[in-house]
Amino acid sequence: MSTPFKQTTRALNRERHRLVGGLAVALFLLAGLWIWWFGAGAVPVHRQGNARVVAVAEPHVITAHRNGRVAEHQLQLNRRVQRGDLLLRLDQTAVQKALEQTEADLDLHRQTLAQITAAAQRQQVLARKALESADLRLQQAKLAVERHELRLQAAEDKLARYRPLRQRGEIAELDFAEMEQAAREARQEGDQLQLTQQLRASERAQAKTEADNQAGELARRRDQAERDIRSAASEQQRLTHEAAQYVVTAPADGVLAEVRPLQNDAYVEAGRELGRLLTEQTLMVRAWFHPADAVGRISAGDSAEMRLDGFPWLQYGSLTLRVREVAGEWRNERVRIDFDILATPPGIPLQHGLPGQVLVRGETVTPLQMLLRTVGGRRAAQQPTRSEPQP
DSSP states (O other): OHHHHHHHHHHHHHHHHHHHHHHHHHHHHHHHHHHHHHHHOOEEEEEEEEEEEEEEOOEEEEEOSSOEEEEEEOOOTTOEEOTTOEEEEEOOHHHHHHHHHHHHHHHHHHHHHHHHHHHHHHHHHHHHHHHHHHHHHHHHHHHHHHHHHHHHHHHHHHHHHHHHHHHTTOSOHHHHHHHHHHHHHHHHHHHHHHHHHHHHHHHHHHHHHHHHHHHHHHHHHHHHHHHHHHHHHHHHHHHHHHHHTTEEEOSSSEEEESOOOOOTTOEEOTTOEEEEEEEOOEEEEEEEEOHHHHTTTOOTTOEEEEEETTSOHHHHOOEEEEEEEEEEEEETTEEEEEEEEEEOOTTOOOOTTOEEEEEEEEEEEOHHHHHHHHHHHHHHHHSOOOOOOOO
16 A cells, blocks of 8 residues: 555655746746846836926017018007908019019910910811812822823824734825824823822922921920910019018917007018017926936927826826927026927816926836946935035
8 A cells, every 4th residue: 555655755746846847947037038138128218307287378570571661551569360360561562563564474475375276276277178188189190190091001002003004004194193193192191191290299298398387387386385474474473472572461360569660651671570479378388307317318309298296197198298498598406398288188177287297208228227327326316525625
């Protein structure tokens, strides 16, 4: 009875050794993976700062685009305007006259092109009819020549048959003379028909040349008219853009402020500020960072997120932000950074004054580098500052 018990004990021991060995291998692999991640893994570094949601009104500076005299203006202090409303119009008489003349020239060039196109179509029809008529006359002349050649050949054959009979005196000289005269007249008629055929071929070639010349001339005139149209259209576009420079409209909805007093016919210089347009308030995020975390590390366009106090981000989510501006001045040893709000999670009543924390994604480091930075920062914080010796 002892033998089976001993065998069972040995089996359990072997199974335990296998389990311990497998567990040791697994722990060794996990330790190796952790060491590799600790030395080569990538962990993003976030810069954190206190922030608030603020409402701001962005002013638009109102300036003239051209030098000129005021023809009309609607710049009144505290006047509410909508996007596209007229604010200022300068005298543009010269540009308007040039634009009207250019538009008239453009209409004339288009009419000329239409006339040339119609003339080209008529010329094509006439040229086709003329060539068809010339071809018909040439074919008739060729048929006449072919028919006459048959008659001439018959007359020549008859004369050749009767010549031996004449030599033997079997026909009268008068009859043979009439045959010779008929053959001679047939030859002359054949020559005349050949000349007529050549004349018809020359007429057909001349008609083709004239049609090609007329078509080429109309094509050149059409190309010139198209060039004139393109030139006039380009000039019209340029003058239209230039005329628009004499008109200043409201770039957005808002209220006019800091308006410069203006009178009609007053001279205005380009680029000089005439007033400001205060737009409706928009929400943005304003945060304050330690200079060591912001200067040289955060720049416009960087992505960020804001976790609002009172709204757990695991439940409500966070605001998606983008850096708008990094201020150059410091305040209470902090750097101001403004953010645009790109997306707001549902369920968060976004309004002015909401506090929270902003996290800006920075560079990527390994866990080992992060540990060394933390230890170095704590040592630097614990090291007492040495005062300079008094002279």
